[in-house]
Amino acid sequence: MKADVSQAALPDLARIVDANRRTDLIMAGIGISVLIVAMSLLAAVVIDLIVGGWPRLINPDFYLNFPSRHPLQAGILTAWVGTILVMFVTACIAIPLGVGAGVYLEEYAARNWITDFIEINVSNLAGVPSIIYGLLALGLFIHGFGLGETILTAGLVLALLILPVIIVATREAIRGIPLDLREAAYGLGADKWQTVRLYVLPAARPGILTGTIVGLARAIGEAAPVITIGALTFIAFLPPSPLQAHPPFINFEWLESPFTIMPIQMFNWVSRPQAEFHINAAAAGVILMLMTLAMNGVAIWLRYRLRRQVR
Amino acid sequence: MNFTKPFIMTAIALTVTASLSTVSARELVKVDGSSTVFPITEAMAEEFQKAERGKTMVVVGISGTGGGFKKFCRGETHISDASRPIKESEAKLCRENRIDYIELPVALDALTVVVHPKNDWVDHLTVEELKKAWEPAAQGKVTNWNQIRSSFPDRPLKLFGPGTDSGTYDYFVEAVIKGKSSRGDFTASEDDNVLVQGVANDINAMGFFGLAYYEENKGKLKAVPISWKGGTPVGPSVENAKNATYQPLSRPIFVYVNKGAADKKPHVQRFMEFYLNNEHAQTLVREVGYVPLPAKAYDMALDKFTKRLTGTVFHGAEVGVGIEDLLARAPR
Secondary structure, X not given: OHHHHHHHHHXXXXXXXXXXXXXXXXXXXXXXXXXHHHHHHHHHHHHHHHHHHHHHHOOOHHHHOOOOOOOOOOOOHHHHHXXXXXXXXXXXXXXXXXXXXXXXXXXXXXXXXXXXXXXXXHHHHOOOOHHHHHHHHHHHHHHHOOOOXXXXXXXXXXXXXXXXXXXXXXXXXXXXXXHHHHHHHHHOOOOHHHHHHHHHHHHHHHHHHHHHHHHHHHHHOOOHHHHHOOOOOEOOOOOOOOEOOOOOOXXXXXXXXXXXXXXXXXXXXXXXXXXHHHHHHHHHHHHHHHHHHHHHHHHHHHHHHHHHHHO | OOOHHHHHHHHHHHHHHHHOOOOOOOEEEEEEEOOOOHHHHHHHHHHHHHHHOOOEEEEEOOOHHHHHHHHHOOOOOOEEEEOOOOOHHHHHHHHHOOOOEEEEEEEEEEOEEEEOOOOOOOXXXXXXXXXXXXXXXXXXXXXXXXXXXXXXXXXXXXXXXXOOOOHHHHXXXXXXOOOOOOOOOOEEEOOHHHHHHHHHOOOOEEEEEOHHHHHOOOOOOEEOOEEOOOOOOEOOOHHXXXXXXXXXXXXXXXXXXXXXXXXXXXXXXXXXXHHHOHHHHHHHHHHOOOEOOOHHHHHHHHHHHHOOOOEOOOOOOOOOOOHHHHHHOOOO
């Protein structure tokens, strides 16, 4: 009797297993094809840009020349220097503020309606169109605080833009830390700040870093808010060097300098009638992508090193 | 990562910035405004900086004509690029902030109506026919070429034009429809190269944009001669725009100069003298794809600048006015 049942059930079981295997296979197939579509679109864009911009990419003048009305003499010197300086300011402002806010909301904030309200708003801010930040900065930083149309203002507006991303990433990363770690720290007599500083934050660093890079990668490609606050399109001089030969050896005059950035230069070239300018635009696009890639590379390397340290 | 380091650096940066005086040793000419005028100002800036041997720097932004005037009328820029005359609301803002401006035409743009090169039925269009195709009443109704002229074939009509906040659109609508807006059901793009692609790939298409975009894509497009007030049809070209026969679609483009800045800052004055110099203008304006004014017009403009005649000569929107007539007018 018993044997009969198992014999009767076996083919059913095999059928179920087979069906499930098939479903797995189909899902994997769908997943792979979606991945292939996405990757080939990306590859097509990258290859198209590289092929289109190749004559300019291999020309060192392109990296060392100022903008010009002659497409062949026009370069991206002011643009890439501007982008690097603006991104530096953005990172210096957005990371401490974003991580600080994330830690507060996750570790210290009382669970009440005010915190809920702040949380909802932070999530909403992540979806606000970037031009709105540009208008806010125009009113607040330029007309309100009188900071002018400078690298500092651009860094501030892009920092505001990516703050929500960093805050959310920090909170997610902290939430992912096992409770055991905190309890062990408390058990050893650490107070809250010591626990957060010495155990929670170091363990959360990889996640925070990833969020930060996602934010910075968004900021590096933004043109609209930076045009709104008065970034230039033609500028043929560099900001003053941050390093100088006489004490105190560093200066901050560059923060007040007028500037341009890569996406604006690209935008301008794309919309010109002459086809030669479109080559420049493609080349600038490749460089912008390489800059993003380099930033990602640094983050991956840092994360790898930090992971080993934590262990 | 040590999170205290960036903190301290930011703090230092902010303190030092706050305490620094904002005086820069460099002599700066600040220009902002229309992206249509940008290529001309860029070319002028490039050559002027060379001529000044690095003593003076010119910076140029592209906030758009409206955005440029907002800054200009707050006194934040010295010169404003404009693809249309200043509006009454903008002039009011300037008055409120006691900014006197000198209005100077610097070049012409010939708005070019284009069709697909294989389009063999259009040899010319009258302004009335353009109006039939583009007026607001045509929305959803005029959808076929034979509704524009009965001899045209029975083919669907596909329209392409610049975005509604561009100066090019404003001028076209003003010149053709004599109103503020056109029909809404056409393919609009802020990027004229997209319009070029659109018309070049559709045999039933009609579109319009600046002459430079047609000249760079002559093989892919066919320009349509335009007949105005029953006259003989005239094709868009540098010559026809310059001698004022290509009407009403030739439009002047401008720069506005802050009179106070021109008076007090010799480098702003030097830049404008360079800009309006007939020799520079004839070569540089042509080089970047626009139509230079007649030689006499640059002399008149320079004279107007030297005499510091402020205000605008435009009383509301106008089309088809000769450039020398404009310059001879007494500004308000």
